[in-house]
């Protein structure tokens with residue numbers, strides 16, 4: 001069974017088709033990237049897949065279940081987590097507390113138990129603490145556990161956000177521009193982390209402007225232009241596709257697309 005199937009997704013804003021009839025599949029362990037010039041519809045597509053927008057047309061199917069338009073926290077419970085382009089980190093909390101916050105989506109209605117400090121709530125807290133420390137080790141932040149998140153470098157914040165999304169043990173992880181604002185060293189660290197997560201079996205769906213990173217790590221690339229899918233294939237196939245080259249020519253990203 002296909003892990004994630006995007007089937008004919010479309011949405012219009014004020015009569016303008018922001019995304020039109022986009023389909024593709026994502027299988028376990030794959031790194032699938034969505035690319036395209038500015039305004040191509042990448043973020044809108046991502047928002048439809050992750051339940052932020054309800055599509056006007058089409059379906060999102062996760063392990064055979066139609067999850068179209070399902071709220072993001074319900075999707076997370078079913079195995080689809082995401083990060084955001086603008087970091088969603090609690091700057092005044094510690095790195096560990098931020099990682100622990102990722103575990104709370106898994107819990108249903110434990111508020112009363114937590115208020116009364118019942119043994120079940122203490123057990124859950126211990127499990128979340130241990131799980132969060134393991135995740136921090138996985139993303140290379142174990143030594144920063146007790147630091148205030150606001151003091152981290154930008155690249156570390158990005159890795160913290162990925163750690164938090166991993167708390168839900170996602171089968172598919174959606175990353176919105178994970179390398180945006182990162183320097184070359186930080187981008188490489190995120191590269192390695194993404195490759196490690198994919199190697200563990202979690203599928204990655206990525207929107208990213210850094211074309212060098214996309215070409216390096218993707219198993220599969222979907223190219224959008226003016227809301228439509230104009231190409232799909234391996235990095236080598238996509239980078240020599242005339243329609244893709246034409247879409248990027250004359251844009252600021254054109255130079256990167258060649259590299």
Ligand SMILES: Nc1ncnc2c1ncn2[C@@H]1O[C@H](COP(=O)(O)OP(=O)(O)OP(=O)(O)O)[C@@H](O)[C@H]1O
Nearest residue numbers: 013014017018036037038039040041042043044045
């Ligand atoms: N909420 C909205 N209301 C109206 N128009 C929107 C909305 N969101 C996106 N659009 C329009 O839909 C089109 C696709 O935008 P989108 O942000 O998805 O592109 P993108 O490929 O992510 O661009 P970028 O690379 O600049 O982030 C654009 O024409 C944009 O102006």
